[in-house]
Amino acid sequence: MKLVRFLMKLNNETVTIELKNGTIVVGTVTGVDVSMNTHLKAVKLTVKGRETIALDHITIRGNNIRYFLLPESLQLETLLVDDTPKIKAKAAGATIGGAAKKDKPIRKHKRPPPNPTRRQ
Numbered sequence: 727m728k729l730v731r732f733l734m735k736l737n738n739e740t741v742t743i744e745l746k747n748g749t750i751v752v753g754t755v756t757g758v759d760v761s762m763n764t765h766l767k768a769v770k771l772t773v774k775g776r777e778t779i780a781l782d783h784i785t786i787r788g789n790n791i792r793y794f795l796l797p798e799s800l801q802l803e804t805l806l807v808d809d810t811p812k813i814k815a816k817a818a819g820a821t822i823g824g825a826a827k828k829d830k831p832i833r834k835h836k837r838p839p840p841n842p843t844r845r846q
Contacts, residue, residue: 733758733794735805741766742795743786748774751786762788 736755743751743764753766769781796802 730758730760730762732805733762733764736796739800740797744792744795745786745790746792747790751784753781753784756783759788762791764788764791 734757736758738754738756740752740754743753743766745751750772751766751769752772753769755764756767757765764786766784766786767782769784771779771781771784773779
């Protein structure tokens with residue numbers, strides 16, 4: 727399971743996020759998107775070397791996040807279940823990119839006979 731898919735399941739959990747610039751953000755997750763952009767509510771923001779600021783909502787750009795600190799009470803066993811649908815192969819011998827397997831010869835298709843009514 728990808729990290730982002732796991733984080734997307736953290737709705738309504740209170741987490742602590744440390745940013746790359748040293749800022750600490752504590753809040754309740756309202757959503758995480760595929761770019762790991764994280765939306766929080768009831769936020770306490772502590773910029774490195776400054777006082778804590780209380781905010782109603784904040785959105786953190788995913789590439790600014792150093793790490794998430796999760797609550798101890800979080801049931802990881804249930805969240806880590808990979809429930810993403812699996813992609814099935816189209817045919818038994820299908821390969822990505824349409825390359826032929828080495829043990830099977832490549833069949834050459836016969837050209838259709840020329841059309842006598844067509845001018846050249």
